Amino acid sequence: MKSLSGIRVLDLTRVLAGPLCTAILGDLGADVIKIENPKRGDETRGWGPPFVNGESAYYLCANRNKRSVTLNFKSDEANKIIDSLTSACDVVVLNYTLSRIEKFNFSYERFKSINKKIIWANISGFGLTGPRREEPGYDIMIQGHSGLMSITGEENGEPMKVGVAIVDVITALYTVISIISSIRRRDIEGIGAKIDNSLMECAISSLVNVASGYLISGELPKRYGNAHPNIVPYQVFRALDGYFILAVGNDDQWIRLCKVIEREDLSSDKRFSTNTDRVKNRDELISILSQVFQKKSMDYWLSSFKLNNIPTGPVNTIDKTLNDLQVIDRGLIASILHPFCGEIKLLRNPIHIDNSNLDIERHPPLLGEHTNEILKELGYSDREIEELKEKGVI
Numbered sequence: 001m002k003s004l005s006g007i008r009v010l011d012l013t014r015v016l017a018g019p020l021c022t023a024i025l026g027d028l029g030a031d032v033i034k035i036e037n038p039k040r041g042d043e044t045r046g047w048g049p050p051f052v053n054g055e056s057a058y059y060l061c062a063n064r065n066k067r068s069v070t071l072n073f074k075s076d077e078a079n080k081i082i083d084s085l086t087s088a089c090d091v092v093v094l095n096y097t098l099s100r101i102e103k104f105n106f107s108y109e110r111f112k113s114i115n116k117k118i119i120w121a122n123i124s125g126f127g128l129t130g131p132r133r134e135e136p137g138y139d140i141m142i143q144g145h146s147g148l149m150s151i152t153g154e155e156n157g158e159p160m161k162v163g164v165a166i167v168d169v170i171t172a173l174y175t176v177i178s179i180i181s182s183i184r185r186r187d188i189e190g191i192g193a194k195i196d197n198s199l200m201e202c203a204i205s206s207l208v209n210v211a212s213g214y215l216i217s218g219e220l221p222k223r224y225g226n227a228h229p230n231i232v233p234y235q236v237f238r239a240l241d242g243y244f245i246l247a248v249g250n251d252d253q254w255i256r257l258c259k260v261i262e263r264e265d266l267s268s269d270k271r272f273s274t275n276t277d278r279v280k281n282r283d284e285l286i287s288i289l290s291q292v293f294q295k296k297s298m299d300y301w302l303s304s305f306k307l308n309n310i311p312t313g314p315v316n317t318i319d320k321t322l323n324d325l326q327v328i329d330r331g332l333i334a335s336i337l338h339p340f341c342g343e344i345k346l347l348r349n350p351i352h353i354d355n356s357n358l359d360i361e362r363h364p365p366l367l368g369e370h371t372n373e374i375l376k377e378l379g380y381s382d383r384e385i386e387e388l389k390e391k392g393v394i
């Protein structure tokens with residue numbers, strides 16, 4: 001049995017942070033009911049290319065293990081359906097600013113009045129309090145606001161965002177943690193919870209040692225490109241025929257590295273003998289190492305370092321990553337049948353829990369695919385469902 005079997009989630013989210021959060025809850029066994037606009041659905045349904053038979057790859061990545069219901073929030077009938085779902089659900093997840101919560105009457109107080117044990121979790125750009133509470137929260141904007149971009153990119157280049165919407169991903173994970181911990185507390189104390197998570201705070205939390213360094217020293221962090229501010233050598237290097245990563249995490253590894261590259265003089269050089277020394281003399285050392293590494297192939301360096309227990313690895317393109325034997329052996333890529341697209345491949349949840357299968361059991365749903373099914377579960381008759389369709393409620 002999956003850990004969240006028996007938990008039902010009302011999913012009022014769209015785009016990435018919210019849908020990824022609820023997808024993970026679905027992976028863990030929750031019955032996730034995704035509510036979408038009857039005409040356009042989740043915005044990501046139209047984001048692409050690539051598309052496969054009209055389905056967006058972006059939408060598919062974050063909406064596995066869910067059922068889809070279409071509702072027009074502007075109608076009174078839709079609000080009655082939301083109320084009925086709230087009574088039957090354990091968790092409701094949203095991603096709205098305060099003004100939009102008020103506009104749709106999606107406040108914690110409303111849901112709690114219907115179900116006193118409801119766990120209400122909202123994701124927004126800056127949180128529901130504070131002077132920026134009404135500002136939108138797009139991932140790239142938060143990467144800039146949070147300082148993450150200021151430390152990403154080449155030292156003398158422009159600030160650079162991470163290649164995926166990493167803040168959305170981090171926030172989704174923090175919100176899953178918040179929900180699961182609230183379920184645990186509810187089981188013990190019998191009370192619900194109000195969760196108010198922001199992209200901004202979750203992004204700042206990802207600064208970890210960089211933020212800590214500034215808070216302790218008062219020194220403004222800078223960009224190091226593919227290098228590390230506190231460890232040297234710990235970065236990407238160029239070989240004769242490609243790029244590889246070298247991550248020398250301690251002085252013992254440094255001594256072994258110097259033997260492998262036949263430069264044992266470097267390990268006894270006072271400028272480089274300890275990591276503190278190497279950080280102080282970073283530019284000089286990196287110049288020396290770069291000249292050495294460009295003389296031989298990437299495969300030569302990778303095999304030599306691995307034989308000597310020196311942390312190393314390639315800089316893969318996505319195709320090499322997804323065809324890596326380790327990735328295949330661990331079963332990270334799942335093949336599922338989709339009613340429009342046939343057999344498609346998606347990434348499955350990376351969590352491995354003994355005796356718990358986190359495979360994709362439901363394909364990312366078609367728009368409104370489960371509307372009739374869920375309304376019938378709520379007690380609606382076929383005639384009542386048809387009337388709702390005629391009125392444009394669903």
